[in-house]
Amino acid sequence: MSTRWYPRYAKGNPQLRVFLPNFFMKLIKPDAAQPPNVVQFIVSMEMSKFDVKNYLEKIYKVPVDSVTTYNKMGKTKRATVGGYIIKDDDYKLAYVTLPKGEVFEFPDLFPEEKDVEFEKQKEHLDTLKTEWNQVTKKNQNRKGVPTWLGL
Structure with a gap:
């Protein structure tokens, strides 16, 4: 969730007219092998399948065939001092399937x-x-x- 909260309307004050999404999407490499037209994202917990599809189509103009989401629980680990248990935040995975013929390749960051x-x-x-x-x-x-x- 973003920290962009729109101010209340006050008479005489101009309204803020910047319409940016309050969501984030993070492209990740999958653990297991995926078909060439499937892309994996970590998305905001508030996003639905429809939100993911609209986000990619409207902002980035990427054609999307289908979206599958999966809520994943954060990892738990024991603290080194005190011995209590620490849990990472939960997150949502989105598997985006591109239309047939579309192939996604990760950019070459080290040419x-x-x-x-x-x-x-x-x-x-x-x-x-x-x-x-x-x-x-x-x-x-x-x-x-x-x-x-x-x-």
Whole structure:
């Protein structure tokens, strides 16, 4: 649930005209293998199947064939201090089925181009380390004295 509460109408004051949904949807990777046209979301507990379908169709313009929701209980665990039991919040899972022919693929967050850039930065870091080691070898007999304080 969002913290966006619309103010009461007061005579003479302009009304707030921003109509944003008070719901959230979080795309998650499923634990088990799913068909290519099924997408899994964690949604707000107040959302119904109809709300999920409208949210995706109206805001993101994604065609939706069907929606199945499932309320899941939060995990329980024992506290390290005190030994009492802690329970996480419950949440709702929504399985959205896209029409036939539609395929959902997760976006590639780590493309190969960034790997090349990372390797260049790693090589540069290695050269800086070797230079630093050469400078510190000169001053091994002066431990604790900064290198800029030369004689």
